[in-house]
Amino acid sequence: MYFGLSEEQRMIEDSFRKTLERNVTLDSIRAVATGCVPLDHALWQELTSLGLPSLLIGEEFGGAELGLLEMAVAAEELGRTAAPVPFIATAVMAPLALQLAGSPDQRERWLPALASGRMRIGVALAEQAAGARRNGGITARGEKLYGKANFTLDAGGANACLIADARGRLYLLDMTAAGAKIVETRTIDGTRKLSEIHLDAADAEPLEAADNWTCEHILNAGRIALAAESLGAAEEMLRRAVEYAKERRQFDRSIASFQAVKHLCAEMAAELEPCQSLVWYAAYAFDHLKEEAALSACLAKSHIDEVARFVARTATEVHGGMGYTDVMGLHFWFKRIGFNRAQLGGPERLRAEAAELQGF
Amino acid sequence: MDLTDRAEHRAFREEVRQFIAGHKDEAPEDTTQSYRMQPRRYSEAVRNWQRLLVEQGYACRTIPKEYGGFGASEDILKNRIIAEEFFNAGLPQTLLNQGISMLVPTLLEHGTEAQKQEWIAPTIRGDIFWCQGYSEPNSGSDLASLQTRADEDGENFIINGSKIWTSSAHIAKMIFCLVRTEPEASKYQGISYLIFPMDTPGIAIRPLQTMTGHPSFNEVFFTDVRVPKSCVVGGRGNGWKVANSTLKHERGMLSNATQSQDRLNKIARLLKEERVDGEPVSKSPVFRDRFIRLQARVQSMRLHEMRLMTRAGDGLGSGLGDMICKLIGCELNHQLDALAIDIMGEAGILYEGIPDAARDDFWQQLYMYDLGLIIGGGTAQIQKNIISERGLGMPREPRAEKE
Structure with missing residues (x-):
């Protein structure tokens, strides 16, 4: 038994960390968040050459054919820098769906393009992941799709979108298809937008081999990757809180010497420390222990959603008034954590699923 | 990451299973937990079992032979295999008491040869309390x-x-x-x-x-x-230095994830068996939610221990990773006890008339005892000082007295 990263996985971690530290600044996050630029192309290029969108894709299509654990390692680093790039849909869920259930032609058309970062695919599975809200729901009649898909991930600027109908069948929708209207909505996290997709007799090509398991499988992957990203974001918030507390002086002392402040930091550290193992295990289970993948994903994301929220508010509090300002930019991490919590099932939903999975 | 056993460990697991199959009838019924909550002299059955475990290398296995141990080289994975197999078979594992967990490691680290010769062997056999x-x-x-x-x-x-x-x-x-x-x-x-x-x-x-x-x-x-x-x-x-090396061992003794997993498993059964208006409590969304919350915590601590073992095997100090275990583990156990009590409703506060009330480790007893453990062995607040000062490098609170 070896419960830790291999040398290769540590190298992936290290290269993502260094690249992101070099390429993500508060200014670059702000530029995307305030809508000045729709996508940080330079960063996307860097991450593409590091292999982010190709990580899960098979070698025959130009990918690295690695597992979700490697993706989780990269995701944690994306969270650590609050990197303003699309990720969950186009780099995790869409490639997995295409590889599992795409026809040879679909794989040939899409996977190399995804791997090279030339094209991106959004994912509209909010209804499947967390239930339908706000009149969401897609129905198929004949060859056409009708209805509205809410809260679509990474659809802005994407070339296509993975979408499911009410029976759980998966389709690839060309973003320019007749009868499709896409409305992008801002979220609290300015760097992660969601879209509404309105379909009225729109053409979409089915992923013929997709079944319920395909949908469940890619949801598990998305949930684990989100958990990893939130973990990285929370770790960074704690690091900043500790650093700030050491520097900030009041009453002629560093505020880090006050137990009131220290204990908040200790609580954050104590809650966060075991989360790393939860993420690694869930990703490992996804790669190697199929029967545990769904439960592990639910436990990991639900728990980390809660811990990350606690860290987000507490680390902000430790920063005092400065934490509340835009100057420090701490709120970008705070918002990323809030965004991720609501995606693909919040903690209450995931716990209900976990109970169901265990036959309660 | 590779959670499968290597050949050497697969063989060792088989060996442990064979021992268990051949000796499980000799295991005593009284649990270590009950001895901890209500210290009393060990029964002869308990001491015989402990002696057998020490002889076979399933307890205190790294204590050198000359001091009465098994003399195995440190192999964290074998310890884990023993713990897993005994746990799965529902058998009591090595005795845990302050002599075995605190005094023996201290003597090994700081004792004179005469002290080691005299005290270690009878202590690990459970003969000296x-x-x-x-x-x-x-x-x-x-x-x-x-x-x-x-x-x-x-x-x-x-x-x-x-x-x-x-x-x-x-x-x-x-x-x-x-x-x-x-x-x-x-x-x-x-x-x-x-x-x-x-x-x-x-x-x-x-x-x-x-x-x-x-x-x-x-x-x-x-x-x-x-x-x-x-x-x-x-x-x-x-003495201060010597005692601090011992306190570290005590904190390890006060919480471990196997114990939490054991409680969680019992609560899972309780959820299904306890009925309200004819329906099992496991149908209640509120109790399901509480249970899964704690299940995620238990899982995280169980996996965290595996990660710490791997780090130790790699010769890496784990620092913060070890420091959090007492704080989180003791609080988690306390919350598990509270959930069990709440699942039972009014029956949860009975002192008699429920199946387990005669046992001294039933849930109300554990709920109080575990609060004691949150306070003892370095209070939760002291643990937070340790985590923030030694783990996060934050400065100490200025002291009033001269040191």
Whole structure:
């Protein structure tokens, strides 16, 4: 038994960390968040050459054919820098769906393009992941799709979108298809937008081999990757809180010497420390222990959603008034954590699923 | 990441399984947990089982042969395999008490050859029970302020003072004890770690009734207790350092994820068996939610321990990773107990008339006992100081006194 990263996985971690530290600044996050630029192309290029969108894709299509654990390692680093790039849909869920259930032609058309970062695919599975809200729901009649898909991930600027109908069948929708209207909505996290997709007799090509398991499988992957990203974001918030507390002086002392402040930091550290193992295990289970993948994903994301929220508010509090300002930019991490919590099932939903999975 | 056994460990697991199959009928029924909550002398069955485990290398396996152990080289994965297989078979594992968990590692690290020869073997077999003389009425979290003194008198020390929270003092044959031997030295420099028999003249023991209803603690009073200087462990004036190496072992003993997993499994059964209006409680969304919350925590701590084992196997110190275990683990157990009580509703507060009420480890007892563990062995607040100061590098709170 070896419960830790291999040398290769540590190298992936290290290269993502260094690249992101070099390429993500508060200014670059702000530029995307305030809508000045729709996508940080330079960063996307860097991450593409590091292999982010190709990580899960098979070698025959130009990918690295690695597992979700490697993706989780990269995701944690994306969270650590609050990197303003699309990720969950186009780099995790869409490639997995295409590889599992795409026809040879679909794989040939899409996977190399995804791997090279030339094209991106959004994912509209909010209804499947967390239930339908706000009149969401897609129905198929004949060859056409009708209805509205809410809260679509990474659809802005994407070339296509993975979408499911009410029976759980998966389709690839060309973003320019007749009868499709896409409305992008801002979220609290300015760097992660969601879209509404309105379909009225729109053409979409089915992923013929997709079944319920395909949908469940890619949801598990998305949930684990989100958990990893939130973990990285929370770790960074704690690091900043500790650093700030050491520097900030009041009453002629560093505020880090006050137990009131220290204990908040200790609580954050104590809650966060075991989360790393939860993420690694869930990703490992996804790669190697199929029967545990769904439960592990639910436990990991639900728990980390809660811990990350606690860290987000507490680390902000430790920063005092400065934490509340835009100057420090701490709120970008705070918002990323809030965004991720609501995606693909919040903690209450995931716990209900976990109970169901265990036959309660 | 690779969670499968290598060939050597697969073979070892098979060996443990065969031992269990061949000996499970010899296992005693009384649990380690019940002995911890209500310290009493070990039954003969318990001692026989412990002796068997030590001989076979399933308890205290890395203690050198010359001190009565099995002499195996450190292999964390084998320890884990033993723990898993015994746990899955529902068999009691090695005894855990302050002698085995705290005194023995201390002697191995700091003791003289004579001390090791004399005390380790009978302690790990469960034949000698130890108690710990650390806290005093006025020295709790601020342990180093202790005032019990040992004055030099020729080849002896003469001890005067008192200790509190001394579990097992009434049944212990021996005590390991912190006393002030150099009154003129600074707070942390003047302490020595002594070991001596509890039947030495001048020792009085008064049981301390606790909220659980059991007198599991004692006050111990020393009046002109004369002990030889040879009973110092780790050198005169070094007691603080010696004791700190022992406290680390105690914190490991106070919480472990296997214990939490065991409780979680019991609660999963309870959820399905306990019925309200004819429906199992497991149908209640609120209780499902509470259960899964804690399940995620138990899972995270179980996996965290695996990660720490791997780190230790790699020769990496885990620092923060170890420091959080007592704080999180004890709180988690307490919350598990609370959930079990709540699942049972009114029945959860009964002292009799429910199937488990006769047992001294039933949920209400555990709920109180585990609160005691949150306080004992370094309070949760002291743990947070340790995590923030040693783990996160935050400065100490300025101290009022000179050190």
